[in-house]
Amino acid sequence: MPENALADLARAVAAAGYSFVTPTPATHARVNARPGNAWARDLRDVLGWSRPFLPEILPPGLFALMQAAGILRAHGPGWCSALRLSTLDGLMFFHSAYPTNAADAVYFGPDTYRFARAIQAALEHRQGPVLRVVDIGCGAGPGAILAARLRPEAEVIAVDINPAALALTRVNAALAGTSVSACISDLLADIPGEFDLIVSNPPYLVDQAARAYRHGGGPLGAELSLRIVATACERLAPGGTLLLYTGAVMVDGQDPFHAAAIAIVKAAGLAWTYEEIDPDVFGEELTDGPYGNADRIAAVVLAVTRTDHNTR
Numbered sequence: 325m326p327e328n329a330l331a332d333l334a335r336a337v338a339a340a341g342y343s344f345v346t347p348t349p350a351t352h353a354r355v356n357a358r359p360g361n362a363w364a365r366d367l368r369d370v371l372g373w374s375r376p377f378l379p380e381i382l383p384p385g386l387f388a389l390m391q392a393a394g395i396l397r398a399h400g401p402g403w404c405s406a407l408r409l410s411t412l413d414g415l416m417f418f419h420s421a422y423p424t425n426a427a428d429a430v431y432f433g434p435d436t437y438r439f440a441r442a443i444q445a446a447l448e449h450r451q452g453p454v455l456r457v458v459d460i461g462c463g464a465g466p467g468a469i470l471a472a473r474l475r476p477e478a479e480v481i482a483v484d485i486n487p488a489a490l491a492l493t494r495v496n497a498a499l500a501g502t503s504v505s506a507c508i509s510d511l512l513a514d515i516p517g518e519f520d521l522i523v524s525n526p527p528y529l530v531d532q533a534a535r536a537y538r539h540g541g542g543p544l545g546a547e548l549s550l551r552i553v554a555t556a557c558e559r560l561a562p563g564g565t566l567l568l569y570t571g572a573v574m575v576d577g578q579d580p581f582h583a584a585a586i587a588i589v590k591a592a593g594l595a596w597t598y599e600e601i602d603p604d605v606f607g608e609e610l611t612d613g614p615y616g617n618a619d620r621i622a623a624v625v626l627a628v629t630r631t632d633h634n635t636r
């Protein structure tokens with residue numbers, strides 16, 4: 325991936341006053357399906373809404389920059405961008421274009437924005453040093469990049485099993501002016517040592533296509549989230565915290581993810597807090613399939629801390 329060309333493109337786009345907040349795929353589909361939205365009329369339509377376009381609708385020079393960045397795909401009489409560009413807190417993040425059907429699609433979306441808020445709130449209130457951070461399942465890198473921006477003194481590592489995600493994390497970290505090491509690893513299997521902060525927004529749904537960004541494994545999608553809890557219990561430094569943003573499937577008024585996760589945390593003797601931050605996400609999943617008997621899917625944040633009193 326021509327990383328410098330992507331950075332040049334992002335800077336030119338920023339200079340044109342660009343901003344775009346990525347909605348859910350369902351919203352994206354509805355908005356793009358409106359009359360008159362089949363083809364792009366401006367830059368946001370091209371790099372945000374992933375609509376096909378003719379080069380003449382772009383500001384001067386941008387088509388050449390997209391060409392140099394290698395993100396143009398032929399589409400009928402025009403072109404499409406292979407990447408989207410979203411904004412979060414004044415930062416730019418390249419990620420995969422809509423629709424994210426490919427097995428190696430790089431996710432960025434509404435969960436990312438909630439995850440980002442959780443990281444910001446946790447670091448605002450945190451006392452004690454944060455010298456080593458890892459973002460597990462970094463995707464386009466927002467968790468690692470925000471942590472690096474808020475704690476520039478920390479060594480920040482971003483891990484993912486998807487090489488395309490790591491490539492975009494490197495580009496996005498450079499764009500944000502942050503220092504982040506992006507490494508391939510299944511959770512922390514290839515990353516040694518302990519961490520003061522582990523953040524993660526892993527896949528938490530059951531995805532029939534088993535796409536890495538979406539498929540959490542297990543009957544209701546919680547398998548990977550539970551593996552992250554168990555891994556963090558092993559790898560938190562004294563005073564260290566895991567901040568896990570994930571989805572919890574509620575069944576018959578119960579929260580089986582909560583029960584399983586807290587059992588792991590209690591067995592390790594660590595402290596925890598658990599908060600439902602959105603009671604109802606991905607409601608469109610509830611019609612049938614694995615969630616046919618679920619009440620709802622909640623977005624939750626589990627924070628696990630190895631306090632000074634916890635022993636190993």
Ligand SMILES: C[S@@+](CC[C@H](N)C(=O)[O-])C[C@H]1O[C@@H](n2cnc3c(N)ncnc32)[C@H](O)[C@@H]1O
Nearest residue numbers: 436461462463484485486510511525527536537
């Ligand atoms: C829902 S996306 C979230 C991306 C990013 N954290 C965000 O908030 O936008 C989940 C990410 O976890 C990665 N992932 C899935 N299984 C993994 C594993 N076993 N180890 C590391 N990363 C994994 C996926 O490739 C994907 O990039």
